[in-house]
Amino acid sequence: MRVDAVLSDETLLDGLQRAAFGYFLRTLNPRNGLIADTSRENSPCSIAVVGFALSAYPVAVQRGWMARADAVERSLATLRFFHDSDQSGSPEATGYKGFYYHFLDMHTGARVWRSELSMVDTALLIAGALTAGRYFTANTADEIELRELVDVLYRRVEWCWAQDGEATIRMGWKPECRFLNYGWDGYSEAIVLYVLAAGSPTHPIEGGSQCYEAWTATYQWENLYGYDFLYAGPLFVHQFSHAWIDFRGIQDRFMREKRCDYFENSRRATEVQREYARRNPRGFLGYDENCWGLTACDGPSHHLPELANERRRLFGYSARGVPYGPDDGTLAGWAALASLPFAPDIALCAVRNMLDRYPETLSGPQYTSSFNPTLASADRGTWVSTGHFGLDQGIVVMMIENHRTGLIWRLMRDCPYVGTGLRRAGFRGGWL
Numbered sequence: 001m002r003v004d005a006v007l008s009d010e011t012l013l014d015g016l017q018r019a020a021f022g023y024f025l026r027t028l029n030p031r032n033g034l035i036a037d038t039s040r041e042n043s044p045c046s047i048a049v050v051g052f053a054l055s056a057y058p059v060a061v062q063r064g065w066m067a068r069a070d071a072v073e074r075s076l077a078t079l080r081f082f083h084d085s086d087q088s089g090s091p092e093a094t095g096y097k098g099f100y101y102h103f104l105d106m107h108t109g110a111r112v113w114r115s116e117l118s119m120v121d122t123a124l125l126i127a128g129a130l131t132a133g134r135y136f137t138a139n140t141a142d143e144i145e146l147r148e149l150v151d152v153l154y155r156r157v158e159w160c161w162a163q164d165g166e167a168t169i170r171m172g173w174k175p176e177c178r179f180l181n182y183g184w185d186g187y188s189e190a191i192v193l194y195v196l197a198a199g200s201p202t203h204p205i206e207g208g209s210q211c212y213e214a215w216t217a218t219y220q221w222e223n224l225y226g227y228d229f230l231y232a233g234p235l236f237v238h239q240f241s242h243a244w245i246d247f248r249g250i251q252d253r254f255m256r257e258k259r260c261d262y263f264e265n266s267r268r269a270t271e272v273q274r275e276y277a278r279r280n281p282r283g284f285l286g287y288d289e290n291c292w293g294l295t296a297c298d299g300p301s302h303h304l305p306e307l308a309n310e311r312r313r314l315f316g317y318s319a320r321g322v323p324y325g326p327d328d329g330t331l332a333g334w335a336a337l338a339s340l341p342f343a344p345d346i347a348l349c350a351v352r353n354m355l356d357r358y359p360e361t362l363s364g365p366q367y368t369s370s371f372n373p374t375l376a377s378a379d380r381g382t383w384v385s386t387g388h389f390g391l392d393q394g395i396v397v398m399m400i401e402n403h404r405t406g407l408i409w410r411l412m413r414d415c416p417y418v419g420t421g422l423r424r425a426g427f428r429g430g431w432l
Helices: 009-026 047-062 068-084 119-135 141-155 159-163 191-199 209-216 253-258 262-279 333-337 344-357 390-404 407-413 416-424
Strands: 172-174 221-224 227-230 371-377 381-384
Touching: 009 047, 009 344, 009 390, 047 068, 047 119, 047 390, 047 407, 068 119, 068 141, 119 141, 119 191, 119 407, 159 191, 191 209, 191 416, 209 253, 227 253, 227 262, 262 344, 333 344, 333 390, 390 407, 407 416
Parallel strands: none
Antiparallel strands: 221 227, 371 381
């Protein structure tokens, strides 16, 4: 679609947000509440996408897109499935020690693709469950059961086990080889993981703030294009934890020393993205101050027949970032929209500009994962990713809502586990 220049910001955002929410209705298995990772045929479930769905249902109820009873029914199907799932840790199980495998069969809920037991994706799932528990507070049998299931799921996660005796949390575990050989190093989307792990009343991380600070000790503070900020190249790193946690005015020890906070840091990261695209050091088509968004997304690949002879290196699905890359000219339009709370003026400018110049980035009418103007040709036009990705749609729903009303932030500010986790990690000030 081509964006009407006179369309109000509120009308534009409402349309994009509601369209993004439609993904969760279209890709749901109603029998178990699982949500597909992508809209592509035979896609498995992504547990992180389920976490976004659980957070999106309250938004839909609040905005009148879904009846409360329907949202509760869908949420209960999901929570009951995970509560009753196989936690033996076998190669065919759903999870182990309260954690879950990254990708699950949409019908059986069993592990697929030999995926890892994912600590951060489990955290995103649990964050979604906690959001549902804070929103559905009625004194009815269904909503009481919902809250009880949320509490059981959170309390049974053995966060301390995921340290494997190390100072920080490991990234994953597989039944074939046990813990993966790497942990979390450098700033990432894992703040929500550490906060939930620290706040647990049953199995918190060992060392509390020491564990968290061992992770922050691996941070990389940089000055890029005149901005001092905590570096992470892809935009999603600066967005995902913020979908649930309001970091405005609260600081851990690292940020107190830098006289900054994570919200302001994400604003600066958004400015860095914009400046990188304006400078366009690799000379890709389309890049400018109103056309940016390098993040984790789908992308063109040499495995595609029409691109087999492309001379540039293409990265397929990859966490693209600035200024060090990878970068192959692929942008995600939704990534600018997900930065709306941090820098609304420049984000909206970019959203309108990209939708006007590349209307094909909206399909059905949700955002595609990415587009690449440099790979345009006379016979196929701008390269556009096929299908839709649940993570993209989820972050769009949540960040538009946080910008418009702060609903998710308010719910999670009232969650005692989140408050406890933040304090144990050393956060002070602001709403805390």
